[in-house]
Amino acid sequence: MTSDLARATGPASAHVAHPAWSALPGGARLSPPAARRLLLFACFLVTAVSLTPIVMMVLVAFQSDTESMSARPSFWPSHWHTENIGRAFDLVPLGRYLLNTVFFAGGTTLLETVTAALAAYAFARLRFRGRSALFGIYLATLMVPTQVTLIPQFILVAKAHGVDTWPGMILPHAFTALGVFLLRQFFLGIPRDYEEAARLDGANRWQAFTRVIVPLALPAIATLAVFKFIGQWNNLLWPLVVSNSDATRTVAVGLQVFQDTNGTQWNLLLMAATITTVPLIVLFFLTQRWFVRGITMSGLGGR
């Protein structure tokens, strides 16, 4: 009793960081442990609801054919059909599609981060005539929807016999103004003194860039890379337009093929969907610290 009272009035109440929630709307105060329990419960509830589709995807993926297609779908598989993994790989060349997606997303990400970092350095640190005008043009294209460039890009790639080839897939999506913009913002925040000290020690501009700027900006570069990789792994429109065989088809397009050839065999379709999603989720969990920090650092989060 007394300890509850002490907690409610004492320094422990500081644990509930957001005062708006330490009291109920009517002004009635909850003791912190009760408030915290209510909060945790709400968090559990929201998380459970938002994860339901993902959990269902995995559960149905392991159901038997009859189970997943019965008129009354059951949710928990009565038996875990792990052989569905192999069956999904047999029905369409899913392994090939995954490899293709790694090429496509990896290739665009690599090219984008390298070229954007170089250009961002020039925009952030080097003086040259026309710098602000050129940067303005870069910025203006940020607002152009990808669909505007879709048709000319496709015609360009088709004329260069690039349809269904890796250069045709990767190059048009490997240079965006967004990457240059994000990295420039970050480079501007790195104190000039660091670089000047290196220059005084005899480093040329290239060395100052690779030995000073890039190591300091690694979190931002990694953030850009993660954003880009997730975005391109997800990209459906461009591969749909420019790839027309298994040689370059990515999983996003491949899943569509899967649906066409297999109708609604839900367990295998959702198994293929699960297999397609897993690498992205693993990557995301490994990198989400950077991701969140990058958003905070790039100034997107606040003032």
Add this chain to the structure above:
Amino acid sequence: MALEAHSAARGAIPRTAKPPPHPGRWQRWKRSEAFAAWLFLLPSLVGFLVFTAGPVLAAAVISLLDWNLFSPPSFAGLGNFARLGSDPTFWTALGNTAYFTFVSVPLTLLVSLGTALLLNHGLRRMAIFRSLLLLPYATITVAVAFVWIWLYIPHDGLVNSVLGLVGIHGPAWLVSEGWAMPALILMSVWKSFGFGMVIFLAGLAAIPQQLYEAARVDGATPWQSFRKVTLPLLSPSVFFTVVTSVIGSFQVFDQALIMTDGGPGARTTTLVMYIYQTGFENYDQGYAAAQSLVLFAFVAVITGLQFLAQRRLVHYDV
């Protein structure tokens, strides 16, 4: 003579190599900051010109052509734009896209803000919840679109089963004229709220705690401190989220293609889907380019309006 030949030979070398007005200028240019800058810019600039700036200009040219990719193009003037006026599918697609945007953006904003406020408590376990709530954002749209088809199965799908528990007879979601678009919107909000949540969490973390303490000392209710402290200081994050999600929803394509293929009728045909059909199913490149430019104009106008509103509603200083 020998002297002449000698001097001519000496002069020949710089003359063929385009001599600089005075010696050493090329050497100095090579060592200059501007030269280094252009070298650093070169890879990005070439890619940018060929694959972004060039195509934007090309889109304007192509929109004036009649071109099916296979036979030589012919000049159509503004004919493609004139066609838009009498094309009911285009206006339906535009209306559908506007419907999608004006419902999904506020909803996403509310869910993002709600979850961010819920997680903003400095409790240790919150990092786990944050990661889990970001999962929908990290999944591949095409894959989860299939899950949502399954969830929306009319009679015994999960969504209608849950509704049945509270006595509601759910609609045949994706094949229902009135409910197909709300179904797409619900899925899209689920898919994308995590991104806004992270932005808001970063914004909330930047608000000084003393402001809340001051508000409490002044006797502010939680609602008042939310209205007067949290919202104004969070407005830059709100602005960023609104601008990016409006641009994103004007481009909605993946989930509509997979879940409804634009149907029933043309109830969920979005602008991008119509551009895709025109350009790559009917091979009418000029008309598709004209449509994409109109889409661009809409995005530009709406983004411009948001920047105007920003001056009055967004506070960048404490």
